[in-house]
Amino acid sequence: MDAEERQLAREIQEQIHQEMNMLRTDAGQIRHLVQDAIVKLTGSFNGLRDQSNDQHALVTSLTTSMEGGEGGGEGEGEAQKRINIRQFVSETDRILRSFVDHILLVSRQSMEMVHRIDDLSSQMNEVVSFLHDIDAIAEQTNVLALNARIVSARAGEAGKAFAVVADQVRKLSKDSNQFSKKINDVVRRSQENIESAKEIIEVMASKDMSFAIESKGRVDEMMDEVSKIDRFTAATLVKVSEITDRINQDVGTAVMSLQFEDMVTQLVQSLEKHIGLVEQFTGVVCCGCPDAAQGDHAARVAAIRQVLQEHTAIFAQSSHKPVDQVSMDEGEVELF
Amino acid sequence: MLVSTFTLGDLYLGIEILLVREINRSMECTPVPGSHDYIRGMLNIRGRVITLFDLRRRLGWNDAQPVGDGSGNKRKQYNVIMKTRSEVIQINREIGEARCPWQDPVGLVVDQLGDVLDIADDNIQPPPANLRGIAADFVHGVVEFERDLLVILNVASVLGVDPEVA
Known part of the structure; x- marks a missing residue:
């Protein structure tokens, strides 16, 4: 080499x-x-x-x-401590139902009250007619006493005592007349009060019922909506949960890789x-x-x-x- | 003098009680055709036929009917039935001869009844020339009270009977 x-x-x-x-x-x-x-x-x-x-x-x-x-x-x-939407809806429904029941009860009782007040009013009218009878009696007594006084005047001195009696009877008839007037006044005022009470109760009885039923219907609709939204949210959450599971698996695979x-x-x-x-x-x-x-x-x-x-x-x-x-x-x- | 009082509208009237026979509630009476307008009609009380004078018309008031009490009902009126001359003379000859010239049973229609008052003769004043549209002839005298004026009627003049003639 x-x-x-x-x-x-x-x-x-x-x-x-x-x-x-x-x-x-x-x-x-x-x-x-x-x-x-x-x-x-x-x-x-x-x-x-x-x-x-x-x-x-x-x-x-x-x-x-x-x-x-x-x-x-x-x-x-x-979970029991927290009120979830489903419980809220059912609870609200229950409360509302009892409210409406109460209002309907009050309304029925108001109608009953109106009837009672009508009875009372007609009884008051009877009292007034009795008072008129008493007035008539008082007036007749007055006329009678006056005539007695006229007769006693004819008797001169001898009729003096009779005249006193006649005057007393006249006085009684006047007192009776005044009392009957006072009672009449009270009865008239009572009738006025009863009338106004009746009007108020009639308004109560007629108005409250329809309003309560309408309101109940509206709240029922709203509650239905809330329930729907709640169900949709729950379904979405389940889906999100599944997706998260899959992400977890994928990440595991990636780490393994x-x-x-x-x-x-x-x-x-x-x-x-x-x-x-x-x-x-x-x-x-x-x-x-x-x-x-x-x-x-x-x-x-x-x-x-x-x-x-x-x-x-x-x-x-x-x-x-x-x-x-x-x-x-x-x-x-x-x-x- | 004992005076039985009445009202006619707002007017406070008195009639000497010795001249009064009785007082009744006003009742239906039979009209007398062709009579004066102040004759309300004829009335039969316990068999006696009485001529009723409408005092309002007799005094020349146009509103013959009293004002109602507002409820639509005609206000009640009363008949003051007078004694006849002979009846008064039986009790008091002097008064009968002086102030009761009428022989027949008559009555006056008034509105409301009043009291029986004992009035001293000194308190009775002579009538004013003309009092609330009442001719002075019809007035025997007037008595003044605190609030009101009592007009004591001259029944003979009201009935149109001349005492002298009788």
């Missing part, structure tokens, strides 16, 4: 060494890049999973509170190791073989063959791949 060949071999070895160094640097860079990216991705996916878990918890608590005590379990006591970092690292390490081996092999082949430098052509060939055989064995030993998987879906990986 002459000096020119050795020089050529050294240059080739130098070139290969440079290329191998570049390969090594690239492999290292790949490893660092992948490691950095994996750390960040893992962090962000873990954050995403935590937030998704929080969201899931919130939605679950909302749904249980909407379903009330039916959810059962440990949340029952808490991030395990490829290990494989990539091992692959890169294996790559570096092979680069070293190839470099060593080329070094020995080109100029590291002392026996081949002095010997003739046949001896050199034999020396190189021997080196090739040695390295073939080394390559065969290290050709076991650290990672056999082609995709992440293969194999069982226990992550959590």
